[in-house]
Amino acid sequence: MSFKYEGSSTSGSFGWYFQRVTGIVLFIQVLVHFYIAHNTWDSGHDWATIVERLSNPYMRMFYLVFVALGLWHGLNGLWSVIRDYHMKPGWRKTIFGAIVVIGVFIGVLGFITMLTLPEVQ
Amino acid sequence: MRYVKHYGTWGYILHRLSGLALTGYILIHIYLVSGLHNKPGWQDEMQIFRHPLLMVLEWCLFSVVVYHSLNGIRIFLVDYFNGARYQKQLLTGVLVLSVILFFGMGAIMFL
Numbered sequence: 001m002s003f004k005y006e007g008s009s010t011s012g013s014f015g016w017y018f019q020r021v022t023g024i025v026l027f028i029q030v031l032v033h034f035y036i037a038h039n040t041w042d043s044g045h046d047w048a049t050i051v052e053r054l055s056n057p058y059m060r061m062f063y064l065v066f067v068a069l070g071l072w073h074g075l076n077g078l079w080s081v082i083r084d085y086h087m088k089p090g091w092r093k094t095i096f097g098a099i100v101v102i103g104v105f106i107g108v109l110g111f112i113t114m115l116t117l118p119e120v121q
Numbered sequence: 122m123r124y125v126k127h128y129g130t131w132g133y134i135l136h137r138l139s140g141l142a143l144t145g146y147i148l149i150h151i152y153l154v155s156g157l158h159n160k161p162g163w164q165d166e167m168q169i170f171r172h173p174l175l176m177v178l179e180w181c182l183f184s185v186v187v188y189h190s191l192n193g194i195r196i197f198l199v200d201y202f203n204g205a206r207y208q209k210q211l212l213t214g215v216l217v218l219s220v221i222l223f224f225g226m227g228a229i230m231f232l
Contacts, residue, residue, distance in 0.1 A: 020197060046167070074140070074148075081141065106152065109152065
């Protein structure tokens with residue numbers, strides 16, 4: 001990855017391509033997420049309802065993918081916006097590093113939440 | 122950065138702003154959901170989501186998600202299906218559909 005100022009036209013094609021792939025997957029996932037998790041007040045906010053729903057392993061797999069792709073899509077978008085602004089390479093490296101650290105930290109937190117939730121009593 | 126503000130540029134600007142807002146939101150959302158490990162704390166915390174102001178904010182969040190999703194489809198059409206030829210009509214469609222879904226969800230949530 002180059003940290004020179006490039007603007008949006010000549011940046012890496014993997015990020016451009018994967019932003020679209022994740023966008024499509026997230027579009028479907030966000031519809032499912034809204035439908036199952038925010039259909040009623042209880043489905044989104046009641047502890048027992050949520051934990052019972054997430055005791056289904058397929059539900060957990062869904063959310064592991066959702067967290068990973070959502071964070072990547074969001075933070076890649078953030079980096080794309082920042083990369084369009086002219087700044088010193090040192091700043092660009094620092095900001096890129098901060099984005100990666102935030103992404104890994106929140107991603108691991110989300111994974112731990114999903115994988116270590118208590119079973120329904 | 123300065124933009125030449127054609128009609129379609131507003132779609133681009135709104136897509137960036139809504140994307141930044143959603144990225145901030147998803148970070149907070151994943152952090153808050155990690156609170157599921159503390160059952161009593163979670164139940165106290167969630168009571169604030171009964172407040173009308175929070176419900177209005179959730180309504181706004183829904184609208185931002187809707188706009189970003191619909192304009193995402195527009196971007197996809199522009200990139201892969203020659204949508205640049207009709208991107209202005211597509212943006213009008215995105216905006217009209219967003220407003221309809223905004224009021225539709227408002228009716229579902231508050232009526």
